[in-house]
Amino acid sequence: MSYGDDYQRLSKYSRDTIGGKSLDWDRKPPLYKQYPSNLKRFDLEKPDRSGGEPLYHLLQQRRSVRNYNPDKVSGSKLSQVLWASQGISLSTEYHQFRTAPSAGGLFPIETYCVINNVDGFPAGVYHYQVSYHSLILLKEGNFGLDLARAALGQKMMRDASFNLVWTAMIDRSKWKYDQRAYRYIYLDAGHIAQNTALAAVSCELGSCQIGAFFDEEVEQIIGVDGEEEFVIYMTSVGRPL
Numbered sequence: 001m002s003y004g005d006d007y008q009r010l011s012k013y014s015r016d017t018i019g020g021k022s023l024d025w026d027r028k029p030p031l032y033k034q035y036p037s038n039l040k041r042f043d044l045e046k047p048d049r050s051g052g053e054p055l056y057h058l059l060q061q062r063r064s065v066r067n068y069n070p071d072k073v074s075g076s077k078l079s080q081v082l083w084a085s086q087g088i089s090l091s092t093e094y095h096q097f098r099t100a101p102s103a104g105g106l107f108p109i110e111t112y113c114v115i116n117n118v119d120g121f122p123a124g125v126y127h128y129q130v131s132y133h134s135l136i137l138l139k140e141g142n143f144g145l146d147l148a149r150a151a152l153g154q155k156m157m158r159d160a161s162f163n164l165v166w167t168a169m170i171d172r173s174k175w176k177y178d179q180r181a182y183r184y185i186y187l188d189a190g191h192i193a194q195n196t197a198l199a200a201v202s203c204e205l206g207s208c209q210i211g212a213f214f215d216e217e218v219e220q221i222i223g224v225d226g227e228e229e230f231v232i233y234m235t236s237v238g239r240p241l
């Protein structure tokens with residue numbers, strides 16, 4: 001099988017094939033996921049946008065951390081890491097821009113937060129509402145062990161204070177980029193993950209990026225269909241042992 005090679009070749013831009021396509025603004029997919037208003041919303045603390053450790057120090061310190069202390073992490077650290085990951089950093093009349101860049105400003109990556117042990121937040125699966133900087137509780141309970149099993153038995157997901165699971169809503173990006181969208185969702189997720197890792201260090205936490213998982217098992221835990229929206233990347237975050 002060589003479909004990866006085929007994809008790379010077939011999704012190249014060339015001067016002969018690019019252009020000529022106009023965007024159908026009436027069919028632009030919505031930027032934000034909505035949930036029923038009866039689900040419980042947890043507002044996150046206002047993030048500190050001006051302090052933190054110097055950038056070069058964070059770059060020097062960041063390492064993948066896989067062993068965590070089971071102590072609770074504060075809600076303010078959770079807020080800080082989530083905002084840094086892809087929170088809103090600029091609102092204008094027409095657009096909201098985020099801490100992470102996104103191809104075409106289409107922001108196809110959604111964040112789910114699987115909380116195991118954070119002060120003030122019951123364990124459960126949450127969706128990060130970027131524009132409100134809040135979490136919506138989708139499912140209460142401790143899903144750390146299930147997530148660890150779904151990640152090929154990587155125990156750090158069980159021991160982490162919280163885990164971020166990133167999905168792609170592919171139609172948001174396909175609307176403009178068609179099949180080339182698959183290149184961009186992974187690039188977008190990479191930016192978000194690096195922001196997360198650096199913010200974790202600044203909060204005296206550790207993180208580890210996770211690309212090895214049984215896709216459908218993770219999708220079942222967070223409740224997405226695996227087609228219109230599918231998991232692409234995860235990160236565990238906790239206090240280093």
Ligand SMILES: Cc1cc2nc3c(=O)[nH]c(=O)nc-3n(C[C@H](O)[C@H](O)[C@H](O)COP(=O)(O)O)c2cc1C
Nearest residue numbers: 062063064065066151154208209210211212213233
């Ligand atoms: C796309 C990607 C997927 C990764 N998946 C895993 C993973 O599933 N499990 C794991 O323990 N580490 C994973 N890592 C972390 C790498 O092993 C780690 O970044 C690498 O060994 C370099 O070490 P450092 O992060 O401490 O600099 C992943 C990293 C990336 C960028």
